[in-house]
Amino acid sequence: MSTAHRFDRGHTDDLISFLAASPSPYHAVANTAARLEKAGFRQLAETEAWDASAGGRFVLRGGAIIAWYVPEGAAPATPFRIVGAHTDSPNLRVKPLPDTGAHGWRQIAVEIYGGTLLNTWLDRDLGLSGRITLRGGEHRLVNVDRPLLRVPQLAIHLDRGVNDGLTLDRQRHMTPLWGLGKAEEGDLIRFVAREAGVEAREITGWDLMTHSVEPPAYLGRDRELVAGPRMDNLLSVHAGTAALAAASASGALSYIPVLAAFDHEENGSQSDTGAEGPLLGNVLERSVFARGGTYEDRARALAGTVCFSSDTGHAVHPNYAERHEPGHHPVANGGPLLKTNVNQRYATDGGGRALFTAACERAGVPYQHFVSNNSVPCGTTIGPITAARHGITTVDIGVAILSMHSARELCGADDPHLLASALTAFLEG
Known part of the structure; x- marks a missing residue:
C-alpha cells in the first residue's frame, strides 16, 4: 500500500486551481490578492499615506506583491517574519514587433525568458497570456487559454541524428507558428484586442508570454504526484499566501508576518519588482514609520527580522542519480527542503537551520536537506539577495521537484501542504 494521502489534499487541490489560473506573473499576483482580500486584507496604494491601524494589507506592483499583517499593539520596532518567493517562470515572451513568418506560415517572434528548458516547449499546444497597457496607463490582464501557438520540431527524417543529441538555436528554432x-504588421495585437474586448488602437504597450494549455493534474498509480506548469515558483507563492492568511487569523503574534512575492527572479532580480529592487525595503520601512517609528526603530526591527526564501529544489532523479550529491537525496513527499551552499548561492547558515528545524517541529512535518554535488554548479534564489540587500537573517528552503524549468514540472502531492504548514508555524513565531 502506498504511503501517499497521509495529509489533507484540499491544499493541493487549491494549488492546482491556482496554477491553472495563473499563466503569467500578473495573473499570479491578481489571484494572490483575491485570496488575501477574502482573508480580510486590503490593498494600499504606494502613492498614498499609510496609517498605523492593525490588520492585513498589501501593495501590488506589476508582477510583484508584498503583503503583511500588523497585530494589535505592534510596536514600531517589532521585527518581521518574511516568506519570500517569486512569481515568474521561464518561458517564451513576445517581442515588441511580433508578427513574422516564412514559407506560407504565420509566426510570432519570441524572446527566451530565463533558463528555459527549450526542448520541453516543442510540439506543445501553447496559449498566450500577460497584460496589455491602454492609452492613459490602464493595465488589463489577457489570458488566451486555448491551443493557439506551437513550436514544431523538425521531423526525424530530416535530422537522423536527433536522438544522439538535440541542438536548438534559440533564434532560429524556437519561433512558434x-x-x-x-x-x-499588427496582426497579433489586433487579435489580442479582440480577445480583451478593446480597440487595437487603444493598446500602446504589452507584456505577453506563452504558456502550456495542458492543465495541471494528479499523476501516478496512487495519485501521489502532481504534474503541472510554473511550480517554480508559484508553489511557494501559493503556500506563502495560505500561511500568511492562517497566521493573521491565529491570534496573538510576536512578529509582523510578511509575504514578499517578487518578479524577475529567473533573470537576476534586477528590476523595480525584483528582489534586488527597493520594493520590500520601502514597504518594511514605511510600515515602521506609519506606526510612529524612527530610523532607530527601523534598524531594530530589521535586526530581529528573519526571511524564509522559499523556492523549489531538486528531488533526486532516478535516471541521473550521479548528478546529485550522494549523501543528500531529497525525495518527493519527504517534506520541505533546507537548502545549503557554503559559497552563498543559498543564504542558509547554522542559525538558519535551527530556525527552520524549529518551524518544522512545531508544525509536525518532516524535512530534508539539499546540497549540490561539488561537480555540478549550484543555482541560486532570492535568498542571498534578500540577506545582502536588507541585512536580515535569511534561510533558503523549498519543495523537491523534478523537471525544474520545464514547461511542465513534477512534485509530490503532499509536499505543498507540508511546506505551507511549516511556513505557517514560522510566521506565527
Missing part, C-alpha cells in the same frame, strides 16, 4: 499565410 500560429497560422497560414503572409505575416501582417
